[in-house]
Amino acid sequence: MILALALLTLALAALPACLAAINLSILRTPEPEPEAPGLVSILIPARNEAGVIEGTVRAALASAGIAIEVLVGDDHSTDDTATIxxxxxxxxxxxxxxxxxxxxxxxxxxxxxxxxxAREARGDLLLFLDADVTLAPNGVAGLAAHARRANVDLVSGVPRQLMDSLGERLTVPMIDFLLIGYLPMALMRLSPDPSLGAACGQMILMRADAYRASGGHAAIRTSLHDGVRLPRLFRGQGLRTDLVAGHALATCRMYRDWPQSWAGFSKNAREGMATPRALPIWTVLLFGGHVLPWLVLVSALLASDSSASWIAAGAALLSLATRAAITLVVREPAATVPLHPLTVCTALAIQWNALLRPARAGVAVWKGRRYPITALPPVP
Structure with missing residues (x-):
């Protein structure tokens, strides 16, 4: 029994290891073009972002190699966002x-x-940017160049994630880990299947005509997870989407502590993993490939089963090696790698909590607003 479990954990750890190896080999930071035609509208929705908005706006205005305009949407802020x-x-x-x-x-x-x-934007390309994202000087030009070279209608990348508190380090690294370790990016580029669509809602560039033809944010108006909804919306209408390496294009510090991290990842869980059909599968994949190897290793050592011990140890090390490779490439803190099994447990706890909590508690609270998560449509 222990040997069978050890072999299972090895197989489950090998899956993201193989996908990550392929994805890291094809995921590239886009290079800007010498002369970039057209105008990019950088669109920043902001609600009570006085602490970060100046740095975000000034970095956007410092974009090089391409013509830009920057529009900040003041969404009824009660702080100094608009004044700044x-x-x-x-x-x-x-x-x-x-x-x-x-x-x-x-x-x-x-x-x-x-x-x-988007209604106010004049650009041929629309770059939707979260208010806590700081663009690198060549970030906009790189995204725009990739959209043209790859002939895609939507392109996104995950900014380099900054994190200082333990709460951030137990939650935020799962963004890159899930995308790189479990999304078959080569297949995503070959197949128009909407289920393969993925983006990072912090930074998404789209062709303005494609955005308007698709219905844009109006078509996903009830959603709290634009990183899932928008690329699937585009793909469902025959439009092309892609991902690039975003760590050199921008930086982002999403949250500041454990409560913010838990609340932030909980608000869109029901549109991601936390569905009755998807979450059991994700639990097997994530727990089985990244937590269970350590439990099996301990059990095998206690049972003096050397074969199972070696296999479980191999699975555990393969899991950590995968996480370490992703962490190194996306330039996240190396200190988060040993936390990986706890990070996976935290992610699953957030998802199961979102799925199992009583319907009367099915409300997501974000930026002082309450949204009934039970009213959200299922992800295609």
Whole structure:
């Protein structure tokens, strides 16, 4: 029995190891073109972002190698967000502050703000950027160049994730780990299947005409997970999407502590893994490949089963090696690698909590707004 479990854990650890090896070999940081035609509209929805908005806006305005405009949507902020943006705009006409209208019924806040910004945008390309994302000087030009060279309608990348607290380090690394370790990117580029669509909602560039033809954020107005919904929306309409390495294009610090991290990843769990059909499968894949090897190793050692011990140890080391390779490439803190089994357990705890909590508690609270998660449509 222990030997069979050890072999199972090895197989489950080998799956993300093989996918990560392939994905890391084809995932590249896009290089900007010498002369980039057209205009990119950088669209930043902001609600009470006074602590970060100045750095985000100034970095966007410092974009090199391509013509840009920057639109910040003030979504009823009660802090100094709007004041800060107005002050910067006085010295740079490329920056505009857009007052987001009251939130209509049936919309989530970010989608509504993004839709309003898209209406005001003049660019051929639209780059939707979270207010806590700091662009590198060549970030916009690199994304735009890739969209043209690869002839895709939507391209996204995961910014380099900054994290200091333990809560962040137990949650945030799963973004890159899941994308690189479990998404078959080569197949994604070959197949138009909507289920293979993926993006990072922190930084998504789209062709303006494709965005409007697809319905854009209005078509996913009830969603809290644009990183899943938008690429699947595009693919469902015959449009092409892609992923690039984003760690050299921008940085982001999503959260500051454990409560923020838990709440942030919980709010969109029901549109990701936390469905009755998907979560048991993900639990087998993640727990079986990254936590169970350590438990089997201990059991095999206690039972003096040398064959099972060696196999389980190999599975455990393969799991850590996969995580270490991804961490090294995306430039996340090396100290998060030994935490990997706990990180997987934390991710599964968030997902199961989101799935199993009573319906009366099925409300996501974000940026001071409450959204009924039970009303969200299923992911295709």
């Amino acid at each position: 943006v107005r002050r910067i705009a006085e010295a740079d006409p490329r920056l505009r502050l857009v007052a987001v209208p009251d939130l209509p019924e049936g919309w989530t806040g970010k989608n509504h703000a993004c839709a309003m910004l």
